[in-house]
Amino acid sequence: MKFFLDSAHLPDIREAAQLGILDGVTTNPSLLSKEEADPVAVLREISKVVDGPISAEVVSTEHAGMVEQGVEWRRIAENIVVKIPMSTEGLKAIRTLREQEIPTNCTLVFSPTQALMAAKAGAAMVSPFVGRLDDIQVRGMEVVDEIVQVFSNYEISTEVLVASIRSPVHVADAARIGADISTMPWSVMQALARHPLTDIGIERFFADWQKIQNR
Ligand code: E4P
16 A cells, blocks of 8 residues: 655655655645645645655636646646546546546545546546544545445556545555555654554663663
């Protein structure tokens, strides 16, 4: 499974890139709004730091506007993937951008049929939002499981990108289900590397090594 960082914060992205496990980045208008720099400059810098797909979301709700902004985002760098919110206008935009060989990530997906439609329209990735489903007492991971099953039934190559991840358990579940990508905040990525028994083990080995030094 690929690991993406769900962030527009360059210091975190730079640190995550050093881990050697970072496969891409997802941004959205809310994440970009937290940064002081101009979104175009931020996206340009991210695309230099990370050698993988960088999702940049359109804010128009109409086909023409989505395509226009998508083409603009893609001009920033070759690894920009245009994020299109799920809707009938969005499906049209996914199709048009695909005809122009611009890859898309269909975002705000909450059901297997939405995912199937996005895949049929030609999206390179679909993003089911697990955390936001959990928030309304719908099991987000069950939706991911269904999407993975449907895509496997029809040998669909669109990647399932699990989004709105809130904890390491979400990442573990996404990997068990066989989702292609998990995108997560920096705090979750850091938490994935930790285990209390690892910390205790390091402490003990260190203390025992000190005993040898003190002989
Ligand atoms: C993914 O591409 C989205 O940017 C993100 O995962 C949304 O997460 P949130 O529900 O925590 O805002």
